[in-house]
Amino acid sequence: MTPPEAPEDGTNQPGETPPAASVCAPVSLTVLQKRADFLKAARARRQGTASMMVQARRRAPDEAEGIRVGFTCSKKVGNAVSRNRAKRRLREAARAVLPQQGRDGWDYVLIGRKAETAERPFPLLLKDLEGALRKLHR
RNA sequence: GCGGAGGGCCGGAUGGCCGCUGGGGCGUAGGCCCGAGAGGAAAGUCCGGACUCCACAAGGCAACGGUGCCGGGUAACACCCGGGCGGGGCAACCCGACGGAAAGCGCCACAGAAAACAGACCGCCCCGCAUGUGUGGGGUAAGGGUGAAACGGUGGGGUAAGAGCCCACCGCGCCGCUGGCAACAGCGGCGGCACGGCAAGCCCCACCGGGAGCAAUGCCAAAUAGGGUCCCCGCGCGGGCCGGUCGGCGUCAGCCGAUACCGCCGCUAAGCGCGUCUUGGCCGAGAGGGACCGGGUUGGCAGCUUGAGCCGUGCCGCAAUGCACGGCCUAGAGGAAUGGUCAUCGAAGGGGGCAACCCCGGAACAGGAUCCGGCUUACAGGCCCUCCGCGCAU
RNA sequence: GCUGCUGUAGCUCAGAGGUAGAGCACUCCCUUGGUAAGGGAGAGGUCGAGAGUUCAAUUCUCUCCAGCAGCA
Numbered sequence: 001m002t003p004p005e006a007p008e009d010g011t012n013q014p015g016e017t018p019p020a021a022s023v024c025a026p027v028s029l030t031v032l033q034k035r036a037d038f039l040k041a042a043r044a045r046r047q048g049t050a051s052m053m054v055q056a057r058r059r060a061p062d063e064a065e066g067i068r069v070g071f072t073c074s075k076k077v078g079n080a081v082s083r084n085r086a087k088r089r090l091r092e093a094a095r096a097v098l099p100q101q102g103r104d105g106w107d108y109v110l111i112g113r114k115a116e117t118a119e120r121p122f123p124l125l126l127k128d129l130e131g132a133l134r135k136l137h138r
Numbered sequence: 139g140c141g142g143a144g145g146g147c148c149g150g151a152u153g154g155c156c157g158c159u160g161g162g163g164c165g166u167a168g169g170c171c172c173g174a175g176a177g178g179a180a181a182g183u184c185c186g187g188a189c190u191c192c193a194c195a196a197g198g199c200a201a202c203g204g205u206g207c208c209g210g211g212u213a214a215c216a217c218c219c220g221g222g223c224g225g226g227g228c229a230a231c232c233c234g235a236c237g238g239a240a241a242g243c244g245c246c247a248c249a250g251a252a253a254a255c256a257g258a259c260c261g262c263c264c265c266g267c268a269u270g271u272g273u274g275g276g277g278u279a280a281g282g283g284u285g286a287a288a289c290g291g292u293g294g295g296g297u298a299a300g301a302g303c304c305c306a307c308c309g310c311g312c313c314g315c316u317g318g319c320a321a322c323a324g325c326g327g328c329g330g331c332a333c334g335g336c337a338a339g340c341c342c343c344a345c346c347g348g349g350a351g352c353a354a355u356g357c358c359a360a361a362u363a364g365g366g367u368c369c370c371c372g373c374g375c376g377g378g379c380c381g382g383u384c385g386g387c388g389u390c391a392g393c394c395g396a397u398a399c400c401g402c403c404g405c406u407a408a409g410c411g412c413g414u415c416u417u418g419g420c421c422g423a424g425a426g427g428g429a430c431c432g433g434g435u436u437g438g439c440a441g442c443u444u445g446a447g448c449c450g451u452g453c454c455g456c457a458a459u460g461c462a463c464g465g466c467c468u469a470g471a472g473g474a475a476u477g478g479u480c481a482u483c484g485a486a487g488g489g490g491g492c493a494a495c496c497c498c499g500g501a502a503c504a505g506g507a508u509c510c511g512g513c514u515u516a517c518a519g520g521c522c523c524u525c526c527g528c529g530c531a532u
Numbered sequence: 533g534c535u536g537c538u539g540u541a542g543c544u545c546a547g548a549g550g551u552a553g554a555g556c557a558c559u560c561c562c563u564u565g566g567u568a569a570g571g572g573a574g575a576g577g578u579c580g581a582g583a584g585u586u587c588a589a590u591u592c593u594c595u596c597c598a599g600c601a602g603c604a
Contacts, residue, residue: 033473033474034437034473035473036436037473072473079505080181080505081503081504081505084505088158088476088477088478089478091157091158091477092156092157092478092479093478095156095158095478096156
């Protein structure tokens, strides 16, 4: 089931992802660093999925440029190893999905969950993020 | 071969594509190229330091805390090495908070006659009286029972019964000699049992320690309200004193005062509280503008990785370690990088098979956050070296 | 990252080297026509875990494990 699909992903992603980030979409993807940005996003819309919680906020026009995204894992997720693994997988999922499906001028915050974020197969992780974005943009 | 002891090491591999962090080079720039990127515990934060700030200044004492056989190592340590003593193991070897209880105080439940300094419940023995079992006096601590612990142990002599009362050995204590730097050990002599346990109870002795921590600390910038100092303008608002006016009380002398009194208004659940006259003089200097200072907030920079560093060789030393020479540069983030995915190979484990082998499965504990030295705790599995016991063969 | 504090009954807390306790809650009984209140009786504990000191540890010491605070 996965082997037939997997090579497609392996050949498609390298060809498509970099142009999407560099040429086709002029929006830049930056990472949230400030505590205030996270707090603002936490007050905005949110959508939970099996593997993650997604918060999204449309910024005021003069705040910043492009799509911004942040990652968070609380201590409930586990020790440092599992927290870091969850954040890395979320970061990779955001890199694959947000340049196409994110909207310019929005902030997104992805929050890891206990075991699911680290264990869910990667294609399903991507689908979770896409579904959550669709609901949040409505 | 089986079982065991000690020490050391590794702890998924290779490659493709796409990324991340910081470094170097090129380029006006978009960007391109090069090389680097988690651990043995990075963990717990239990000790010891470096470093920074604060306090105090030669320093000492007190208090508090820590360490605690001896010697050595070290920047230092509660760590390491060697030795001693005690305990465990047939052994290799392992474990030990291991100073002082004859400086003092305190505690030792229950049981037991008695729990710390002597004494005697049941007993044993002698004598007297009464007599078949008691009673009075005296001696004794061997035996019984209790307890975690009971006033040296075993054997012999001795005795009315007993007792270090006497003797031998053991234990204990003191003295001397010998070996050792020392802890301590050995030997000899003497004493004649006195000295119960607890110091992870207070304490005594010796030694050590000022406090806080990189979220320490230093620097830069921005905006905001308020504070301090100085300068300019300056007497409009407000403060103090005196006076006026007005008001309240009054025993008619006076007293009190815009924080009083009456009333009103506003905030409040209510109470408290605040505001609601005026002009003149003097003192004083506010607000406004400018400059500087200090504090807080946000962001940035430094601290930030060349160090009690790592590797190799040689030398002194039983060893820890030290010294010399040569070589190497090995993460530096800051809501915090070291990843995702694919392919090939793959240890443990599970299933099938007489077996070769086949199928499933897919790597333990866990990730830097100023840096070092230790300790402790977690850890699938594997490799190497040395040693011990038993069995077999020679 | 650093520094402290706390773990005892279902809950809130005492306790101190030899017995584990109080209040509320729970169960049963009395009282009431019934409930509440009141009275009586009862049950409920690896004292966070593991080592050590001691004759004896919930208490003293050490090591772990949780939880909660503070520090820019």
